[in-house]
Amino acid sequence: MERRGLLCGFLFYFILTSAAAIQTLKDIKDLKNTTTSMKEFPRHGLMLLHWFANNVEVDSSGEIQLNFDPGQGSYGLHCYKDTDRRAPFDSSESLYYSLGDLDRRSARMLPFYVTHDFHHSMESPQKNLDRVIIQVQRSNPAKIEKVYITEYHKNHSQGSSYNPECTYEISAQLLIQIQALGTNIICDAYDPRLTFSLCEFLNHQQKAAKVLMIYPKIPGLEWFLTLAGYNIDSRFDVFSQASFCTMNQTGNPNDNCSPPSIGISDVMHNKVKLEVKSTSGGYAKITWSGIPENIARMKLKIGLYKGRTNVDPLREYPLNGRTYGSIDTSVPLNPGLQVQLLQSEKIPYYFFFRTTYYTTIWKGPELDEANRIPPASIRGYKGSLQLYTKDGYACARLYIKKSFTNWKNVFSNAWVGFYASKADDNGKYKVYAWSKDFEKSSKDDCPLDYEIYQYESGVHIGPGVQARFMLTAHYGSEKARTVPWEE
Structure with a gap:
């Protein structure tokens, strides 16, 4: 972890001290004109950027606010800390989070259109290179100061590093345009399609329809991939020619690979x-x-x-x-x-x-332990509650902000109840557990800003199961409830 943080520190030292060398993409046209290879299968950078843009809010002044707390590690987000202080992480008011490593367990929370090509590209060395890097305020991690998209490489001699030649800053304007593509074209003045001639519109519309033959109908995705210059024709060719080599009895690929009867x-x-x-x-x-x-x-x-x-x-x-x-x-x-x-x-x-x-x-997608639902905030307190599953049982996880040092005293009478349905009254729990009985997680990938405490119940997970946080013994003291399982 220390080595990885050091190497990432080099990147951000480069970004912070040589900002003029980093091109800012002001709109979708700028993105299309880049020569980055993230526009080819099986790269997931454009899909990742589309998802990210639709999970932030951008106000009229260009300030960007994230819809969830990055410090909890949801969606595969993780923070880099330069322990060698070669980059001003600890001395500045900023933190840096990386998004897009699809090998991380919590990245299963990302929607399948982002991870789709990762699952269908076998062992391609290109399938997990793209990252979105966000610079956030240390005092308010949901407030984003800068957004970058970059390319990550594993270097066997030096560990891991990012490629500064494939690093771009993403403007607030570009994020707004991506959001606008998911709305009705006549309702959003930021929609880049408004500047098209009829011929241009029909040409792009034809390409967008081709995208919809592959990817699920996600608002604006087909238009974004088309306008950003994603090579959809190459994507079709890859899959049309795809075949899987059959295996002989020893488990080694045959020398002559023939395509299956179904491509x-x-x-x-x-x-x-x-x-x-x-x-x-x-x-x-x-x-x-x-x-x-x-x-x-x-x-x-x-x-x-x-x-x-x-x-x-x-x-x-x-x-x-x-x-x-x-x-x-x-x-x-x-x-x-x-x-x-x-x-x-x-x-x-x-x-x-x-x-x-x-x-x-x-x-299909890999099952996420929390069913792709981020933690629910405990109202009025620096903590959150999450429902997840292990071995078929309903489990609960408490995220406690490290700055919330007296939480055990504040939550001395707090408890979490497990319910079969969201329609059940607070008193109709299946089982409950005191928050003080939750065990501290020893996971190596524990998020930087939080401590995690977990409890494994004896209640079977299933459709409708829900966890709720009560501050006191009174049933009216509810401060958080999770989204029911599979709702």
């Missing part, structure tokens, strides 16, 4: 959904929908995997021609579970008989 392009569109949900008993439920009928009729299976790196499924079931459906499994609900669509492949074995194997042709 990824045959199932690649925004209607296909593969998801892990929860049964009422805390077990994983496989759900799928949007599979084309001609594909569903072929010999396919649905598999449940422990994670994207696992080769063997925990459970697998024949699709039997069903274009949509769900299956309740006996696998306890845990973070990282993933649904994959599998196709049978016959492989010669010693030239005497043929053995059937299954290869992955489509993947």
